[in-house]
Structures are given as structure tokens and as C-alpha cells.
Amino acid sequence: MSEALLEVRHLKKYFPITAGLLNRTVGHVKAVDNISLTIRPGETFGLVGESGSGKSTVGRTILRLHDKTDGEVRFKGISVHDLSKTEMNKLRPQMQLIFQDPYSSLNPRIRIGDAIGEALLDHGLAAKEDIPGYVMEVMESCGLSAYHYNRFPHEFSGGQRQRIGIARALALRPEFIIADEPVSALDVSIQAQIINLFQKLQHTKGLTYLFISHDLSVVEHLCNRIGVMYLGSMMETAPRDELFLRPLHPYTKALLSAIPVPIPKLKRERIVLKGDIPSPANPPSGCKFHTRCPYAVAQCKEETPEFRQAGNDHYVACHLV
Ligand SMILES: Nc1ncnc2c1ncn2[C@@H]1O[C@H](COP(=O)(O)OP(=O)(O)O)[C@@H](O)[C@H]1O
Numbered sequence: 001m002s003e004a005l006l007e008v009r010h011l012k013k014y015f016p017i018t019a020g021l022l023n024r025t026v027g028h029v030k031a032v033d034n035i036s037l038t039i040r041p042g043e044t045f046g047l048v049g050e051s052g053s054g055k056s057t058v059g060r061t062i063l064r065l066h067d068k069t070d071g072e073v074r075f076k077g078i079s080v081h082d083l084s085k086t087e088m089n090k091l092r093p094q095m096q097l098i099f100q101d102p103y104s105s106l107n108p109r110i111r112i113g114d115a116i117g118e119a120l121l122d123h124g125l126a127a128k129e130d131i132p133g134y135v136m137e138v139m140e141s142c143g144l145s146a147y148h149y150n151r152f153p154h155e156f157s158g159g160q161r162q163r164i165g166i167a168r169a170l171a172l173r174p175e176f177i178i179a180d181e182p183v184s185a186l187d188v189s190i191q192a193q194i195i196n197l198f199q200k201l202q203h204t205k206g207l208t209y210l211f212i213s214h215d216l217s218v219v220e221h222l223c224n225r226i227g228v229m230y231l232g233s234m235m236e237t238a239p240r241d242e243l244f245l246r247p248l249h250p251y252t253k254a255l256l257s258a259i260p261v262p263i264p265k266l267k268r269e270r271i272v273l274k275g276d277i278p279s280p281a282n283p284p285s286g287c288k289f290h291t292r293c294p295y296a297v298a299q300c301k302e303e304t305p306e307f308r309q310a311g312n313d314h315y316v317a318c319h320l321v
């Protein structure tokens with residue numbers, strides 16, 4: 001698909017498990033195990049799944065903060081993991097990461113205006129004298145005031161810190177942003193403000209997002225398409241409304257059934273999953289979800305289901321569909 005901004009094909013990221021004095025590799029955590037997804041320019045792709053399903057690892061491997069184990073990541077047709085170090089440094093500003101806790105990445109002794117501007121200097125994207133004016137502009141577009149420029153990180157609330165995190169990423173004029181649980185640590189009322197900010201910035205700056213959350217109700221308002229991950233694998237991807245109205249995978253149905261619905265007519269049967277998410281070091285055979293699936297049959301234990309098309313832009317990996 002040439003229209004894609006980002007194409008991920010059969011991506012795998014395994015972390016070695018080492019043991020003993022010699023640090024011998026005794027196994028692998030299959031954090032990302034054959035994931036494919038496509039993100040088109042201007043769209044927001046939501047990646048959801050329980051904690052530990054590999055969402056952050058997908059994000060970090062796309063940005064090449066992790067080396068891949070196998071597969072391919074193409075950004076605007078360029079194979080990200082094949083770039084030289086210099087080429088990668090040139091590409092970096094275009095793909096930015098915003099994470100759950102921006103405070104942890106802010107130096108407590110650096111004024112936030114300088115923190116927002118420092119990457120611009122590092123990448124040689126602006127002359128030193130132009131930075132303060134530009135940073136103030138970016139701060140204002142993120143709902144911060146210019147007079148915050150000289151303040152220190154501890155002087156800000158959680159919501160404002162996330163605005164700083166967004167401003168830092170935005171200062172580099174990226175085209176693509178991966179937001180990894182950016183509102184998960186915030187109060188619900190503040191979550192809505194930050195989500196509105198993401199939306200506003202998308203419209204004014206023409207951004208494309210990969211929005212990661214363990215909470216389907218958070219991605220619902222923001223995303224055009226949604227992918228549901230479980231234990232390193234993609235279970236289902238579909239346009240947002242299609243996924244909410246016609247979920248096909250039992251895991252998606254279970255996640256959806258946990259969201260309270262305001263309209264009783266839409267009330268879904270509550271599906272409670274058995275047990276905990278298994279270890280990605282030793283995932284179940286066949287369909288990885290079969291140990292928790294209320295509908296599993298013998299085939300699910302033996303054969304890995306193919307990720308196949310089940311509707312317009314709708315893909316699912318399930319034997320029962
Ligand atoms: N740097 C790492 N080294 C070893 N294992 C890791 C590393 N990062 C993540 N993992 C493991 O990979 C799996 C997926 O983690 P993660 O991508 O953080 O999931 P999620 O973001 O969906 O919660 C987990 O089992 C986690 O423990």
C-alpha cells in the first residue's frame with residue numbers, strides 16, 4: 001500500500017532471558033510476535049490490549065529504540081531498521097514518542113522552556129537566538145503560557161506536565177507521533193482535556209498518531225482505526241465504528257463488554273475472562289488466547305489462526321469467525 005505513512009510487516013521483537021554466571025540465553029520473551037499494521041497519513045491508529053501485551057514494545061521498535069528481531073518497519077517507504085546511524089538521526093525528529101510519565105524524562109534543574117528547546121539544538125534544527133520565541137509559540141499551541149518558560153518541572157500539575165511532554169515532541173515538527181498511554185496517569189477530567197489537545201494539534205498540524213492505551217474507552221473518541229493486541233499478537237484490526245458495533249474476536253468482545261454503556265439497548269453480554277495473561281516467554285500453543293477464550297475448541301489449541309480479512313478494512317485472527 002503506497003498510501004501508508006507507516007507500514008509494519010511481520011514485526012517481531014524477542015528479548016533474551018539470560019541465566020547463570022555466563023549470562024547464557026535460556027529463552028526469549030516474545031514481546032512482539034509477528035505484528036502487521038498500516039497507518040495512513042492524518043489518521044489515528046489506536047493500539048489496545050492488556051498490560052504486558054507488547055504495545056510499548058511495538059512503539060519502541062517502530063522508532064528503533066529497540067532493534068527488531070525480524071520483520072520490517074517502513075516510514076514513508078523507508079526501511080527504518082536499515083538506515084545508518086546518521087540517516088536515522090536525520091529521520092528521528094519526524095517520528096516522536098510521547099509517554100505516560102513525561103516528568104521522568106524532565107531534568108528537575110532545567111527550565112521547561114529550555115527542556116522543550118534542547119532537542120532543536122541537538123538536531124541543529126534552529127539557531128540558538130530563534131529558539132525562545134519559537135518554543136513560546138509551541139508552548140501556547142499546547143495550552144501552556146509563555147510565562148511558564150522559566151519555571152521548573154516540579155511547579156506543574158500532571159496535566160500540565162503532559163502538555164510539556166507534547167510540546168517537547170511537537171517542537172521538532174514531527175509528522176508522526178507515538179503516544180504511549182499519554183493520559184493513563186491523569187484524572188478523568190484532565191484526560192479529556194489532553195485528548196482534546198491531541199485532536200486539535202492533529203487538525204492544525206496535520207499529524208498522524210499511533211495512540212497506545214490499555215483502555216478501549218480512551219481510544220474510542222480519538223481513533224479512526226483500532227488494533228487489539230494480545231500477548232504479542234494482533235487479534236483484530238478494524239475501523240473504529242466497525243470494531244465497536246461488530247467486534248469479531250472473542251478477546252475484543254471481552255474488552256468491549258467491560259466498558260459501561262450509556263444506552264441500555266446497546267448493552268452487551270459481559271464476558272469475564274478466565275485467569276491471567278500467560279507469560280510471553282512461554283505463550284500457549286495455537287491461538288494464544290485459547291486458554292482464556294470462552295468459545296475455544298480443539299482446533300484453537302493446535303493451530304495458529306491466520307490474520308485474515310473479514311470485512312471492509314476489517315482483519316481478525318480467529319478460527320471461529
Ligand atoms: N527491555 C525489556 N527487556 C525484557 N523484557 C521486556 C522489555 N520490555 C518489555 N519486556 C517484556 O515484554 C512484554 C511486553 O511488554 P510491553 O511492551 O511493555 O507491554 P505493554 O506496553 O502492552 O504493557 C512484557 O512481558 C515485558 O515484561
Ligand SMILES: [Mg+2]
Pocket residue numbers: 055056057180181
Ligand atoms: Mg506499555
